[in-house]
Amino acid sequence: MSLVISVEKTQNPKEKPDPSSLGFGQVFTDHMFVMDYTEGKGWHDPKIVPYGPMEFEPSTMIFHYGQAIFEGLKAYKTKEGKVLLFRPQKNMERINISNERLCIPEIDTDFALEALKALIKLEKDWIPEAEGTSLYIRPFIIATDPFLGVRPSLTYKFIIILSPVGAYYKEGINPVKIYVESDYVRAVRGGIGYAKTPGNYACSLKSQVEANKKGYTQVLWLDGVEKKYVEEVGTMNVFFNIDNEVITPSLEGSILAGVTRDSTIELLKSWGVKVTERKITIEELYDAHAKGTLIEAFGTGTAAVISPIGELSWNDNVIKINDGKIGSLSSKIYETLTGIQYGKVEDKFGWTVEV
Template sequence: MSYQISIQKTQNPKNKPDQDNLGFGQIFTDHMFIMDYTEGKGWHDPRIVPYGPLSLEPSTMVFHYGQAVFEGLKAYKTEDGRILLFRPRKNMERINISNERVCIPKIDVDFAVEACKTLVSVDRDWIPEAEGTSLYIRPFIISTDPFLGVRPSWTYKFIIILSPVGAYYKEGINPVKIYVESEYVRAVKGGTGYAKTPGNYAASLIAQVKAKELGYTQVLWLDGVEKKYIEEVGTMNVFFKINGEVITPSLDGSILAGITRESTIELLRASGIKVTERKITIEEIYNAHEAGTLEEAFGTGTAAVISPIGELSWNGKVIKINDGKIGETASFVYNTITGIQSGKIEDKFGWTVEVK
């Protein structure tokens, strides 16, 4: 499929932010990508325009029925000035999985990657170069029919915005404390748990608020039926190292198939470390802790890459992990993936894509 992206440059470029105080998702670049979908016409009119407000009617369907999907990936500036994206095709393949689940027309994967590359190239001066920083890329699709009624929209907008970011967690790569949620659930098999759609995140907020009030950084989600099988940690996939074996919950329809998760599994297996994808209960984690065989726990995701877990709180029981310090496996994964992303380590997996 062939499209021509028109580019309208801003007449009022913004001042670049202080790279030491970027935060996450608070600052946005000069431009954004927009493409429209119309029933009977398909996706059309791809364009890069100055970043700014969208004009939508109050009756726009996305506000009322939540028919939307999104993705997240990053661009990195190497020491020799190259710009690298990390596995962008995987993100665009996954957005189509989400699209199918919520009845949004699929996008052309190759063109979507090209749109990301073109937008990043236009705003290349916004890519921060300080250690641990990157340019966050947020593609998303929203339903845009001005209509009140439950049905798939007939029109959509595919938009990409960019944000220079620092560390996702203020704790950085230091281990975080996690609250095991036993009341609320994130998703169930047959629902939208495997799709990256906003409603999943809205449903998770109440447990996150509760966890933070109790002094914890994030929530460990259990399954929605028996409330004993581990699913995700916050917005990340989760891994445990027990007696030398790395275990992560298997994908069964309620867990998002993370790209950093997939990369972690591939990396560890290529390094000769046993990785098992299976169901695992919170009780098994507690018993491993009691037996002294629980060596590490960490989350994986685009935003933070690796987030080591130093403590779990489950029904009044405290599970301390590796004396609250980052483990060797988490360190290895973090250093290798971020090294590949920044161009400091050779990419033997073919994960990175250069933006010209």
């Protein structure tokens, strides 16, 4: 893609937030990347502009038919001042997997990564350096035709925004409490569960709200047909250490192929840990707990990296996992992945990319 990115710098730079008070997704940097798509012309007019409101007609298709996709990754600053990305090409590739499912034109992944790097270089001073902080990166594509009618849009915008963030969960690396959803469903095979698209998250909100009222941090979804097979938590893939075998639900079209999930599997295998990707029922988990073979459970995702699971509630049956404490394997994975991301641990896999 032989495109040149134009740059318009802000005339009103914002004050940087106090790193110690950072939450997640609440503060945004001075600039954003924007590129347009027009049928017959392709992707064009890439530019970096001041972050701010965008104007759309009320009839714009994204508002009515939900044709959109997004991604999430992070930039990390090392103690030497280098800026590292963690497997960004995997996120760019997944954009096109989501694009294909949502009938959105594919992007040039190499150009998208170069655009992302250009934006981060401009916003380098926004990357926080306090322990556990990073710069969250949100690329997304939305349908922009001003048209009321069910068809793929003929125009789109590809946008990247940046947000300095602290820990995703207020619990930090401490185990989270998970509510197992038995009534509502999120996705089925043949649907859009494997794509990173807003609709997957919109349909999860009702259950999430009800789980929060009961004191639970997140929802664990079961399959949408039999409601017995474990799939994923709303913001992360899940792993279960049963009798020293780490089991994670297999990718069968209804759950997201997480980058951190894939990294965790590679890491565990490199340590000689037995990892199995297969269907697993919620009953099997509860039976394993009753037998004392459910050693630990954890979730994986870009936002929190590793989230130990300390409690599950399924049909009012509550079980504590590893006495509600972080497991040794969860801790080792977390320390290793974050160590690689921040340049503290040798990257034997070639996962990090310097900006």
